[in-house]
Amino acid sequence: MLSAEDIRHGFGGRDVLRGVSLRLAPGEVLGIGGASGAGKSTLGRILAGRTRPEGGRVRWQGAGLPGRGPCPVQHAPQSPDTATDPRWPVAKILANGGPPDAGAVAALGIRADWSRRLPGELSGGELARVSLARMIRPETRVLICDEITAQLDALAARDLWQALLPLARARGMALIVISHDAGLRRALAARDTVLTDGRLCPA
Numbered sequence: 001m002l003s004a005e006d007i008r009h010g011f012g013g014r015d016v017l018r019g020v021s022l023r024l025a026p027g028e029v030l031g032i033g034g035a036s037g038a039g040k041s042t043l044g045r046i047l048a049g050r051t052r053p054e055g056g057r058v059r060w061q062g063a064g065l066p067g068r069g070p071c072p073v074q075h076a077p078q079s080p081d082t083a084t085d086p087r088w089p090v091a092k093i094l095a096n097g098g099p100p101d102a103g104a105v106a107a108l109g110i111r112a113d114w115s116r117r118l119p120g121e122l123s124g125g126e127l128a129r130v131s132l133a134r135m136i137r138p139e140t141r142v143l144i145c146d147e148i149t150a151q152l153d154a155l156a157a158r159d160l161w162q163a164l165l166p167l168a169r170a171r172g173m174a175l176i177v178i179s180h181d182a183g184l185r186r187a188l189a190a191r192d193t194v195l196t197d198g199r200l201c202p203a
């Protein structure tokens with residue numbers, strides 16, 4: 001479904017990704033770990049078509065990622081507070097880029113009475129759910145979860161995964177769990193990998 005072949009990318013002449021290849025099946029949960037600065041977020045953005053790699057290619061169902069319309073691969077960023085406009089109420093955040101996905105909004109426990117609140121008026125866990133719901137549309141087939149619970153306490157993190165996993169399973173939506181936390185990756189992902197020296201290796 002989603003594949004990457006020999007992805008290479010760097011910044012300022014420094015190679016970060018040195019030939020990353022992967023394949024992801026529908027509904028699969030894949031873990032990606034690696035040291036800080038290893039290139040996990042860079043890879044996530046490339047897989048979602050947000051960053052054009054210097055080398056290699058990302059393929060979606062055998063072709064390039066669609067250039068128009070909603071992308072089936074979405075990258076959920078690690079810091080919802082910097083990814084959401086602090087002046088926008090929840091309803092506007094959810095409607096940005098298309099009508100909100102009512103099923104995802106309900107499954108993530110987003111309450112109607114949050115709709116007029118600003119991001120600063122939500123708890124960290126609530127904001128993480130809103131930020132995630134923006135990325136889940138009916139067309140989303142792969143969700144790249146980039147340290148989405150790293151800033152939450154253990155209980156809020158557990159609640160978020162317990163909401164997200166059944167939603168993903170019900171939709172056959174694949175997840176890529178990017179996390180420093182090997183225990184979390186092992187608990188969630190059937191297949192776990194680590195980004196080391198610019199390459200993806202089995203964990």
Ligand SMILES: Nc1ncnc2c1ncn2[C@@H]1O[C@H](COP(=O)(O)OP(=O)(O)OP(=O)(O)O)[C@@H](O)[C@H]1O
Nearest residue numbers: 011012016034035036037038039040041042043180
């Ligand atoms: N836009 C950019 N311009 C310059 N350097 C960048 C840019 N984006 C990322 N980098 C550098 O590329 C390297 C990989 O960054 P990336 O954010 O992908 O790592 P990461 O594995 O996700 O790290 P962390 O676990 O700390 O979030 C880092 O050294 C980072 O400083």
